[in-house]
Amino acid sequence: MSSIKSTEFCSCSSSSLTIIDRPNKHLQVEIHHGLFSGKRKSATDSKNWYDELLSNVKWHRVKYKSSRFQSDCETPCYTAFYGGRKEYKPYTPVPDWIKPLIKEVTAHLNCNSDVPIQFNAFLLRLYFDGNDEIAWHTDGRTFLGAEPTIASLSLGNKATFQLRRMHNVWPCVNGTASTEGSIDTTTPIESFVLQDGDLLVMKGKTQQYWHHRVPKEKGRGVRLNINFRYIMPGVDAERGQMTYYKYMVYGDVPIDQDPPSWTFDEIMKKKGGIMNFVKGGVKRKAAAAAAAAAANSVAVPLVGGQTSDEKPQDEAEPKIDPLPATSKASPIQGPTSNLIPDIQQYLSSQNDIDEAVFNSLPIEIQHELVTQRKLQNEPHTNEQTTKQCDMAEKKKSKLSGRRGTLNSFFAKK
Numbered sequence: 001m002s003s004i005k006s007t008e009f010c011s012c013s014s015s016s017l018t019i020i021d022r023p024n025k026h027l028q029v030e031i032h033h034g035l036f037s038g039k040r041k042s043a044t045d046s047k048n049w050y051d052e053l054l055s056n057v058k059w060h061r062v063k064y065k066s067s068r069f070q071s072d073c074e075t076p077c078y079t080a081f082y083g084g085r086k087e088y089k090p091y092t093p094v095p096d097w098i099k100p101l102i103k104e105v106t107a108h109l110n111c112n113s114d115v116p117i118q119f120n121a122f123l124l125r126l127y128f129d130g131n132d133e134i135a136w137h138t139d140g141r142t143f144l145g146a147e148p149t150i151a152s153l154s155l156g157n158k159a160t161f162q163l164r165r166m167h168n169v170w171p172c173v174n175g176t177a178s179t180e181g182s183i184d185t186t187t188p189i190e191s192f193v194l195q196d197g198d199l200l201v202m203k204g205k206t207q208q209y210w211h212h213r214v215p216k217e218k219g220r221g222v223r224l225n226i227n228f229r230y231i232m233p234g235v236d237a238e239r240g241q242m243t244y245y246k247y248m249v250y251g252d253v254p255i256d257q258d259p260p261s262w263t264f265d266e267i268m269k270k271k272g273g274i275m276n277f278v279k280g281g282v283k284r285k286a287a288a289a290a291a292a293a294a295a296n297s298v299a300v301p302l303v304g305g306q307t308s309d310e311k312p313q314d315e316a317e318p319k320i321d322p323l324p325a326t327s328k329a330s331p332i333q334g335p336t337s338n339l340i341p342d343i344q345q346y347l348s349s350q351n352d353i354d355e356a357v358f359n360s361l362p363i364e365i366q367h368e369l370v371t372q373r374k375l376q377n378e379p380h381t382n383e384q385t386t387k388q389c390d391m392a393e394k395k396k397s398k399l400s401g402r403r404g405t406l407n408s409f410f411a412k413k
């Protein structure tokens with residue numbers, strides 16, 4: 001394997017790094033903070049990768065029948081998969097637009113590493129909101145090697161990433177899948193908050209001894225994750241690659257057919273028609289605002305579901321305590337502060353509206369909703385002319401047409 005150590009793109013010196021190295025617990029994790037966020041563009045590439053992903057990726061929500069459970073399953077977040085080994089099928093070449101990002105992540109890790117690091121398989125996840133998740137799992141697989149280096153880039157909304165120690169996670173003794181009984185309850189769960197642009201790296205025996213997950217979190221907005229792995233040639237690699245494509249792309253759709261997929265804009269529409277209101281150019285801001293708003297909201301992990309590229313989870317989730325509150329979202333910032341009383345009144349009167357979701361909406365939609373409420377509630381005075389009433393009625397009916405879609409978007413889940 002040729003060395004790809006390079007300082008060409010290296011920004012190691014200017015990024016802060018958290019290193020967790022606990023050999024007695026077989027835990028080896030690094031977090032390279034804020035490396036690839038929109039705010040801190042790299043020296044060589046001015047693209048905002050969050051926007052690039054939202055514009056370019058076609059996402060899947062994979063459905064498959066679990067033979068173990070004899071039931072229909074759906075992955076708990078949107079997924080895509082690029083690469084693997086060309087000699088195996090299925091194989092989707094890594095698209096050109098994402099190559100500079102991969103090059104940069106790889107170069108960055110190599111300038112901090114004595115052994116050459118390379119990646120050929122890329123798992124992409126879109127967590128649309130706090131109901132999307134990935135449950136406890138290990139990334140450990142024979143075809144990734146005994147001690148794989150797995151890098152994971154977070155973009156957009158912050159999220160909680162947790163690790164729990166296991167006794168028999170991978171490779172499982174006697175082929176028995178890990179169960180609740182295998183959790184090392186004497187070792188506390190590790191929790192990190194991954195922010196926009198953080199690159200988390202798991203190394204050494206971490207996959208052999210630890211599960212990780214991203215739990216559901218109330219109020220979380222759009223988050224993206226790219227997971228960088230290297231499928232080694234040889235034993236099990238072909239089957240392994242097939243498994244990735246099955247659980248990230250095809251599900252039960254045969255590989256000679258096109259699996260269903262959606263762009264981010266289509267997902268937004270599917271989620272409740274918000275794009276009907278958002279004119280070109282504003283949509284990225286809407287997603288960015290979603291990230292910012294939920295970043296300020298209180299993080300409360302809920303109970304997990306099932307993994308996606310991994311086999312369905314076969315264990316009851318332990319309930320974990322809610323995380324401590326960080327900072328509470330302010331109802332609204334910036335030029336619309338004169339609307340604060342109206343907005344507060346609006347939010348307190350709308351039991352079915354999630355405040356974090358409201359805060360993430362473009363300002364003009366916030367205005368529209370508040371105006372809509374005022375129109376509905378304000379009694380007409382005797383002084384009102386017929387013309388004014390007509391106009392108000394017209395506006396009311398225009399807005400109520402939009403209301404259904406917005407309400408379904410807002411509905412607290």
Ligand SMILES: O=C(O)CCC(=O)C(=O)O
Pocket residue numbers: 123125134139152154161212213214225227
């Ligand atoms: O979204 C994340 O941070 C983690 C994703 C993950 O664990 C995986 O893709 O295997």
Ligand SMILES: [Fe+2]
Pocket residue numbers: 137138139212
């Ligand atoms: Fe993982």
